[in-house]
Amino acid sequence: MSELTIDPYDITVKSNGLRRRRIVEKVFGVLAISSAVLACGILVVVLGTLVVKGFSSLSLDFFTKARPLYGEQGGIADALIGSALIVGMAMLIAIPISVLVAIYMSEYAGPRVARALKIVLDVLNGVPAIVVGIFVFGILVVGHGQSAVYGAFALAILMLPMVARATQEILEIVPRSLRDASFALGVTKWRTTWSIVLPAAIGGILTGVVIAVARVAGETAPLLFTTSIAANQVSLDVHGALPTLPVLIFVNSESPDPGEQSAAWAAALVLIAFVLVMNILAKLFAGRKRRQLEGS
Amino acid sequence: MTSTTYENPAAPETDLRRRGIRIGDLLFKGIAIAAALAATILLGWIAFKVFDLAWPAIQDFGLSFIWTEAWDPVTQQFGALIFIYGTVVTSLIALVLATPLSIAIALFLTEIAPRRLAAPIATMVELLAAIPSVVLGLWGILVFGPWVTQHLDPWIQDTPLGLLPIFSGTPSAGGSIFTAGLVLTIMIIPITSAICRELFIRVPKDLTDGALALGSTRWEAIRGVMFAYAAPGIAAAVLLGLGRAFGEAIAVNQTIGNHNAIPSSWFEAGDSLGSKVASEYVGATSLAQASSILYLAAILMVISLATNVVAQFIVVRFERARRAV
Numbered sequence: 001m002s003e004l005t006i007d008p009y010d011i012t013v014k015s016n017g018l019r020r021r022r023i024v025e026k027v028f029g030v031l032a033i034s035s036a037v038l039a040c041g042i043l044v045v046v047l048g049t050l051v052v053k054g055f056s057s058l059s060l061d062f063f064t065k066a067r068p069l070y071g072e073q074g075g076i077a078d079a080l081i082g083s084a085l086i087v088g089m090a091m092l093i094a095i096p097i098s099v100l101v102a103i104y105m106s107e108y109a110g111p112r113v114a115r116a117l118k119i120v121l122d123v124l125n126g127v128p129a130i131v132v133g134i135f136v137f138g139i140l141v142v143g144h145g146q147s148a149v150y151g152a153f154a155l156a157i158l159m160l161p162m163v164a165r166a167t168q169e170i171l172e173i174v175p176r177s178l179r180d181a182s183f184a185l186g187v188t189k190w191r192t193t194w195s196i197v198l199p200a201a202i203g204g205i206l207t208g209v210v211i212a213v214a215r216v217a218g219e220t221a222p223l224l225f226t227t228s229i230a231a232n233q234v235s236l237d238v239h240g241a242l243p244t245l246p247v248l249i250f251v252n253s254e255s256p257d258p259g260e261q262s263a264a265w266a267a268a269l270v271l272i273a274f275v276l277v278m279n280i281l282a283k284l285f286a287g288r289k290r291r292q293l294e295g296s
Numbered sequence: 297m298t299s300t301t302y303e304n305p306a307a308p309e310t311d312l313r314r315r316g317i318r319i320g321d322l323l324f325k326g327i328a329i330a331a332a333l334a335a336t337i338l339l340g341w342i343a344f345k346v347f348d349l350a351w352p353a354i355q356d357f358g359l360s361f362i363w364t365e366a367w368d369p370v371t372q373q374f375g376a377l378i379f380i381y382g383t384v385v386t387s388l389i390a391l392v393l394a395t396p397l398s399i400a401i402a403l404f405l406t407e408i409a410p411r412r413l414a415a416p417i418a419t420m421v422e423l424l425a426a427i428p429s430v431v432l433g434l435w436g437i438l439v440f441g442p443w444v445t446q447h448l449d450p451w452i453q454d455t456p457l458g459l460l461p462i463f464s465g466t467p468s469a470g471g472s473i474f475t476a477g478l479v480l481t482i483m484i485i486p487i488t489s490a491i492c493r494e495l496f497i498r499v500p501k502d503l504t505d506g507a508l509a510l511g512s513t514r515w516e517a518i519r520g521v522m523f524a525y526a527a528p529g530i531a532a533a534v535l536l537g538l539g540r541a542f543g544e545a546i547a548v549n550q551t552i553g554n555h556n557a558i559p560s561s562w563f564e565a566g567d568s569l570g571s572k573v574a575s576e577y578v579g580a581t582s583l584a585q586a587s588s589i590l591y592l593a594a595i596l597m598v599i600s601l602a603t604n605v606v607a608q609f610i611v612v613r614f615e616r617a618r619r620a621v
Contacts, residue, residue, distance in 0.1 A: 101334075
């Protein structure tokens with residue numbers, strides 16, 4: 001009987017072009033790693049540039065004084081207060097409606113209606129911010145003039161799908177058993193939703209809200225048509241147009257004046273610090289709450 | 297034996313209370329339904345109102361507005377082609393560059409990186425998405441744009457790619473189609489890669505293990521099994537990124553150079569739909585110009601809504617198919 005000879009080199013290296021396959025595998029690995037490095041590198045470069053160009057302009061005056069009219073020293077207090085007021089009003093409008101929409105989807109609607117609503121919200125989320133700005137311009141600003149309230153309304157439209165989807169997703173992982181236990185005790189549906197389901201999901205809802213706030217705080221497009229033409233002074237009058245951080249950065253970024261550009265860098269540093277802190281908070285919060293819910 | 301008689305202490309009030317409870321339940325349900333209806337109506341209202349606003353211009357200019365290459369307030373010649381070109385080209389640059397990069401990042405995070413490394417890198421990529429577009433645009437106009445025109449553009453022109461007419465000419469200093477495309481690339485990478493990552497995590501482990509057991513390399517398992525399994529999802533992820541790129545107005549406005557003409561080279565300034573609408577916020581000078589801006593907004597809305605609806609449609613079909621498996 002002839003012996004079957006197996007040469008390991010033959011089947012592992014020579015056959016099937018294994019050398020070529022190994023090279024492809026290596027190239028793939030290197031490309032994947034460099035893509036990730038590139039993405040992280042861009043983040044580091046952008047943040048680094050903001051710190052380098054913006055940090056030197058930060059001072060107490062920068063936060064407490066309004067923008068200068070001519071050349072003299074000034075700050076961005078007017079835009080900070082405008083942004084805070086507008087985002088605050090947007091939250092007041094968007095959060096209750098968003099949570100109610102999510103409650104309807106997860107507690108009341110049948111699977112078909114819920115799926116349809118999910119698509120509606122996702123499509124609404126895909127409407128460009130500038131189109132939302134034009135919409136609010138068309139229904140409110142035309143005939144009434146610009147106002148901080150209209151800006152808040154535009155931002156609320158952008159927040160609605162984000163908060164509603166985040167809330168609905170967290171409501172869906174609230175265990176069925178919690179609701180059943182409550183029903184078994186004779187508690188009505190709305191009471192169960194209000195005092196059992198919502199408290200169990202509050203962490204997830206807050207995460208969604210925080211991320212949405214971080215997103216809309218930096219939105220410029222919806223504010224251009226609703227609250228962009230304002231005096232550079234601290235004002236609490238929400239019926240008039242108020243200055244905001246994003247519009248300030250947008251206008252100053254296209255200005256040839258180096259003084260205005262450096263104000264834009266510093267304002268951008270303030271804005272991104274806020275956005276990053278919100279995002280990191282949301283992340284910490286979400287991780288903890290999700291583990292709790294899934295653990296129970 | 298003792299018989300226990302059960303007495304309901306609240307018996308006399310039960311009827312009344314139950315009615316009150318039912319009203320509470322109905323009221324709550326009603327408010328929730330109203331909110332859901334409001335969200336749905338809002339979407340329809342936005343679509344209707346933007347068209348309503350653009351209607352005078354649509355009647356004035358007709359459909360030929362879409363393929364007219366003109367924007368001249370002096371002679372009252374208006375058309376959308378310049379801006380459609382800018383929107384489509386910048387978004388396609390972003391699509392072509394961001395898709396392979398996003399997929400590679402998602403594969404790195406799910407297949408290659410050790411868990412301890414994957415989590416912080418995933419967070420960093422997510423934070424890239426959190427940078428407001430106006431801030432990215434600020435960096436784009438003052439730092440990145442000048443670097444592109446001084447270093448990247450000449451470098452591309454030295455490669456064989458420089459022979460193509462789209463990469464010819466003198467790079468424009470005040471922003472260009474290409475710079476705007478690169479900024480959009482940075483904006484959509486985190487979106488597309490986050491969705492791809494979710495998709496790759498959900499590919500059943502047995503499928504890839506099976507391929508590996510049959511002797512395929514990791515890349516072959518990814519190409520043959522993961523991509524095949526996740527292909528519709530990847531398509532949806534790419535479309536969602538594209539929809540975002542179409543709709544971005546601010547960062548593009550800051551980096552594209554704002555020039556009312558179709559440039560022969562991508563290294564020159566142009567303009568996009570969203571960017572043009574954004575730059576007219578201070579008020580157009582004539583009624584014809586104002587309504588033509590609204591016409592641009594309506595075109596932008598149709599393009600991005602269509603992209604999004606197609607993406608949602610793919611997602612729904614994909615999920616239904618996966619449930620059936």
